[in-house]
Amino acid sequence: MTAQVPSRPAYTAQRESGGLKSLTPMLTAVFVALLTIVAVQTARSVDLIVALWLANAVAAGMWLKTGRGLAHDFSFGALMTMGVLAGEFLAGNDTSTSLIFTAANMIEIIGAVLLARRFSPSLILSGVDGTVRFVMATAILAPIPAALLASIAMIMVRDAPFLISFQTWWFGHALGLATVTPLILAIDRTSLIVFRDPWRAAEAVLLFGLLAAAAYFAYFYLPVPALFLVVPILIVIAVRMRITGISLALVFVSICSIAAILGGYGPPAFDDVPVSERILLAQLNLLFGCLPIMLVASLLQERDRFSARAKAGQLRAEQASEAKSRLLANVAHEIKSPVGGVIGIGDLWSSGQLGPVTTTQKEMADMLVKTARQVEALAHDLLDVARAESGTVKVELRPTDVTGVLEDVRRSTALRPEAEHLRLSVVCEGDGLVVLADSQRLVQIIDNLATNAVKYGGAGGVILFRASPISDGVRIEVTDRGPGLSEAKQAQLFEPFNRLGLERTTVEGHGIGLALAKRMVELMGGSIGVTSKPGEGATFWIELPAP
Template identity: 60%
Template sequence: MPLSRALDLAEPASDAAPSRAEAPPVAQGASAFFAQPLVPILTAMGVLILVVAAINFARSAGLVAALWGAGGLAVAVWLRTSRDRAYDLCLGGLLAVGIMAGEVLAGNPPGLSVMFTAANMIEIVGAVVLVRRFAPTLNLSTVDGAIRFLMAGAVLAPIPAAAFSAIWLTVTAGADPLTSFQTWWFGHALGLAVFGAFGVSLTRPHLAVLKRPWRALEAALLMALVAAVTVAVFVMIRSPMGFAIIPVMILVAARLRILGTAAALVIVTLTAVGGAMAGVGPFSGPNVDLADRALMAQTMVFLGCLPIFLIAALLEERDALTERARLGRVRAEAASEAKSRLLANVAHEIKSPIGGVIGIGDLWKGGQLGPVTEQQAEMADMMVRTARQVEALAHDLLDVARAEAGAVKVDLRPTDVPGLLEDVRRTVALRPEAANLRFEMDCAGDGLVALADSQRLAQVIGNLASNAVKYGAEGGVVRFATRRIPRGVRIEVIDRGPGLTPEKQAQLFEPFNRLGLERSAIEGHGIGLALAKRLTELQGGVIGVESTPGAGATFWIELPAA
């Protein structure tokens, strides 16, 4: 059967509400089971083979099993193919038949076969119920999902069955209950963890990676490396060299993630436990009985190799978060580009008609359209001022759009910072709103020359000065300062206004954010500081603010020295 078809059969079907014409859920589940019986039948056959192999391999030492893979296979397939309660009943019955047949074929007497079949079914059903309860998504590609699956399906599920079998063997055969419980739990927990995790990881998204030839070749080479190192460490060498497999497992986790790590765990577990039970490798010795050898091999896999599965889950979770962040960045960049185009289009649409309004207002105010009264002249002047504000907004919008689109060109040349500050001071001082303010200059040192675009730098400082005039007018003073810093020049625009809280400082350079002053008497659009930040960065500088509520604000720019 093709692998894609088997995966189609193995994917759980979605639950849909039955219509009146549909059969009852039990009938639906049974019909689905009999319509696609290949996966359940193959699973039951696989369980039978694993039961026979495990019992025959362990019988020589009187052990139940050092590695019980039948439960892991049954749980993985059950979780992947489950549809509803009727399907569960049919599959559970088929698995019970497979386990019972394996017990009988392995030579166990009927009573013992029934007991072991019941214990195995308690374990398998318990694992399915616990995993559905605590890890319902079966997502082993996250650390949380992997831990939930291993804890629920491997650590907790074998406990009732181990207790049941220990009590039965103690009563009927006089076995030591602690040893019986320990042997059952370790072997079955390891089988559920390794084989169950591998089966659940065998999904289409994970297999899709192997469709690329180079990735498939890499996976084959890494699995061959795992097999070679595992055989050398756990079969050929009698010295305790089990730690040598850990770097190889980490390499597999880094390159192949969850599915590759699960496959490597199967190879390591089979080789380590099988070698220990066969009396070869580092766990063998003249004074070590078979039960202790198996226990040492199981402990090594549990503590040394199984945690690497969580590393693989962490790496895969990081990959998913990285991809999500990349897609988010792509969407954000697309949205930003669309916003920039919108701003540019709006600015262009505003500039043309507003120029006509300004021209008509100037003609009206100058009396060139006929005699005007004093009130009409005042209204014409107000119209022109408002239109010029809209025109300035249009220019700022266009600059913001160009800056975000990377279309603003800067011509970096040596720029005399004190002279530029004096020009900005004179320009700002002529504004009507600055009539009651005092402007101070503080240029510490000579040769304060920055590498900047003088026109764009003047625009940035002008925006900062306008901000200081509007929001810091009650302080009465606006101060311009500049001084040297290591490998650069620092420019400051200082006001004595109400200051800013840390929360508002964090939002200050966001476009169209007026920090809650939208309904205040202070005019503004919230783009001046955002534009200043972008223009400063284009000149290779940084911009920021230092402020304390009630103590004014200091806006600073640092630019490289010429």
């Protein structure tokens, strides 16, 4: 007998997830402190000003990513203040310098968060416009007040040069905010799941390996400036790995570039140039030479988003079309059986096989049969529409004599009571007018066009069937002299169940015939259309290929 292990309550997993989420601000504060220590200890270039500052970018990115709200902002801001201040103290700065830099950094972090929420509220960098607004607001504008405060303080405390201090702070912090913050915002489950594919993971390793080699030669080895080695690889990374990949690559390149200068590497021609000026040149190269490559990734990511949206819309449309086709087919099948019974009973009643009938009863029986046959024809049309839309209609293409088809349709049309006073004629220009078509379907299509011409254009007294050769086949026309069609109505003519406002007239119809004709013609590799002007009749044409 085995004891059952009680299952964990559902809220346990939720509580663990919530606990991990609540640890995120504290872990971020610790990481910010570590980045502060590393930067202060290794990346100072102008007195106490650091050439590449990533701590604020991490703080701003995690602040934006983890949520919003008054309580969240106060608690997160307090933790970031503690992290920056602890890092400044542990890096060896005195109390006044630590307080000044902490205040300046918090102004920058808060400014970056507020500006990002104001100018890029979606925080989705999958479009050129959104990326430009985010970078301009968060990376370019946010560091300016902090750079002013820190530079003025450095003049007062250490008599440091204002302009160089301001430029180094502004560009060094802007570089971090422009690369690390987008990286944090871009990383999600969707961006990482692609690397489950071994080929994509191997591609990423290869690209970053090439980038590391190019960065080594460009910044640490070659005696001449060689940014051209890095840029092509950055472009490839942007194309293949989008925002996540290019942001990570730009962080890596920025670290390599600044580290090479501070380590004394680089072209010998710059040996006499002060480090502060070399740092400024490197920052500008990265900001204006490499950072714009992020726009390539943004543009491609925006295209991916639109493409995914279009595919989803197409899938929904296809599913809706399939559902409609199934419904039409089911309705048609359900109609056919009882209608067949009604026709049989009506015929028996009309012929007197169910007993003697009066003249009135015979007329009623004939009317019943006529109406039932119309419903039966509608059911067949519905089935054809459903099959055409689902692609299950079979067409047997073989050489078909157009002249014979037109003559057959003309004769059958002439037998209709409503065509009694119409003049029907066939004109065939040239001999050997043969097309590759399903003859039965072609008769059905032209008969449908002739029926419409009789219904809607019979007042003109003439219906003309014409066939003429074209470059790659035969053009068939059915022309009437009726009231014609406006351009607006022509645009809706081949839509299923659209009768162009004739629903409440005495003209019978269901708006299926032309839509079905269009699908049949397309299945046979042809095209169909109409030429008409109000008051000048209408010419419906079909173009089919020659065998």
